[in-house]
Amino acid sequence: MKPFVVPAKVKRLDGKRITADADLLAVEEPLEIKIGYGAADDRDQFNLAVTMRTPGNDFELAVGFLYAEGVIRKYTDIEAIHYCPTAKDEEKDNVVRVELKPAIQIDFTKLQRNFYTTSSCGVCGKSSIDAIVTQTHTVIGNHSVSDVVIKSLPEKLKKAQTIFEHTGGLHGVALFDLEGTLLSVHEDVGRHNAFDKVVGEVLIASKIRLTETIVLLSGRASFELIQKAAMAGIAVVVAIGAPSSLAVKLAQASGITLIGFVRGDKFNVYHGDVIVA
Numbered sequence: 356m357k358p359f360v361v362p363a364k365v366k367r368l369d370g371k372r373i374t375a376d377a378d379l380l381a382v383e384e385p386l387e388i389k390i391g392y393g394a395a396d397d398r399d400q401f402n403l404a405v406t407m408r409t410p411g412n413d414f415e416l417a418v419g420f421l422y423a424e425g426v427i428r429k430y431t432d433i434e435a436i437h438y439c440p441t442a443k444d445e446e447k448d449n450v451v452r453v454e455l456k457p458a459i460q461i462d463f464t465k466l467q468r469n470f471y472t473t474s475s476c477g478v479c480g481k482s483s484i485d486a487i488v489t490q491t492h493t494v495i496g497n498h499s500v501s502d503v504v505i506k507s508l509p510e511k512l513k514k515a516q517t518i519f520e521h522t523g524g525l526h527g528v529a530l531f532d533l534e535g536t537l538l539s540v541h542e543d544v545g546r547h548n549a550f551d552k553v554v555g556e557v558l559i560a561s562k563i564r565l566t567e568t569i570v571l572l573s574g575r576a577s578f579e580l581i582q583k584a585a586m587a588g589i590a591v592v593v594a595i596g597a598p599s600s601l602a603v604k605l606a607q608a609s610g611i612t613l614i615g616f617v618r619g620d621k622f623n624v625y626h627g628d629v630i631v632a
Contacts, residue, residue, distance in 0.1 A: 357410035357448055358382055359518050359542075381524035383407055383544045384449055388417050389439065390426065391454040392461055400452070401461065408548040409518075409525060410448065412541060413438075417451045418558055419551030423583040425462075430558040432459050498590040498612055499628040500569065504535040508571045509595055509617055515540040516573070527573040528553050530563075533590070538563055546572065547579055554587050565589050576615055578602045585609040591627070593617060598625055 360379045367376045386408050390401040403426075408416060414436045421427045432455060439450040455461070508531060515537065516527045526546035530539040530553050541552035553570070557563045566588045572580060575596035582605060584592050591612040598606075598615045603625045606613035612627025 357384070359409055359411055381518065381544055382409055384410055386410075386413055386416065387450045388420060389450065389452040390421075390461070391452050392459065393457065395457050398454075401463075406545065406548060408545055409543045412552045412556070413448070413451055415541075415552045415555030415559060416543075416548055417453050417551075417555065419553065419555030419583075421453060422554060422558060423551060423586045425586065427455070427459070430561060432456055498533065498567075499630050500533055500591055500612065501630045502622075504531075504533070504569075505593060505614060505617060505622055505629065506620060507535050508569070508593055511535070511537055512540065512571050512573060516542055518542045525549075529571045530557065530589075531569045531571065532563075533567055533569060535569075538568065546574060546577075547583065550580055550583050554583065569593060572596070575599070576602045576613065578605060581605045581609070581611065581613070584611055593622075 359382055361382055363378045363380045365376050365378045367374050384407070385405050387402065388404045388406070390403050391398050392401065393399045404420065406420070417436060418430060418433065427433060433453055434456045435454040437452055438448050439452050441447060441450060508529070512527050512529045515529060516525070518525050525542040525544060526549050527540060527542050528546065528549040529537060531537055539553045539556050541549045541556070543549040543552065550570070554565070557565060568589055569591040570584055570589050570593070572592070572594040574594065576592060576594035576598035578599055578601040581592060581602045585605060589611070592606065592614070594615045595617050596615065598613055603613060606626045613625040614622050614629070615625060616623045
């Protein structure tokens with residue numbers, strides 16, 4: 356398995372004094388996601404996406420990505436997942452192929468855009484809000500959640516972000532039940548990758564109803580992350596940072612409870628309801 360962090364030599368400035376020191380950097384490498392599809396005796400391949408990610412939980416990332424893009428509707432649509440062999444050793448474990456079951460049909464008209472993604476903004480050129488709402492797998496209800504639960508989430512995420520503690524260079528996404536129990540947490544240089552890893556893990560385990568969960572974002576709530584929540588059927592999205600205007604519009608259209616700027620005893624409710632205990 357590839358490392359999450361690598362050592363680096365740095366020069367630290369403290370006032371007027373410069374000293375040599377060691378530091379740890381979060382690893383960032385490309386992951387290419389390919390799809391194998393078609394009849395068992397006549398398989399084809401589609402090169403779906405390249406994303407810049409922190410190595411680890413690559414299969415979960417691929418599953419979550421395919422789910423968010425509407426390629427699969429459940430984990431059992433997948434027959435197998437494996438790394439593709441490469442000629443260059445440094446590219447080992449950087450190419451994943453997801454084998455879809457022969458019966459799964461792919462709508463290539465939805466996959467024609469360039470799926471190159473970056474660690475900061477994810478996939479660019481998203482569809483309209485109406486198109487995304489139409490694609491959601493579950494009609495998301497308006498869930499009310501206790502303010503006590505909301506206020507408790509950032510500290511739980513902070514304690515679970517073990518790699519961030521050493522590097523300060525990773526986004527975190529955590530999944531909780533409506534009572535605030537931690538169900539899953541992942542870190543990545545890309546916030547959208549961390550989100551996909553969380554969703555992918557849950558889909559593979561097949562033990563959690565996403566419609567009865569809260570997702571916590573370590574930073575801002577972007578349009579793309581609300582889109583992923585809508586596709587997954589997640590009831591409540593909480594962000595430590597701010598949401599964008601388009602993120603709020605999509606939350607309203609999808610029925611997602613959206614909360615931002617969680618700081619101590621304060622937060623903003625942009626859509627939905629919160630029960631004040």
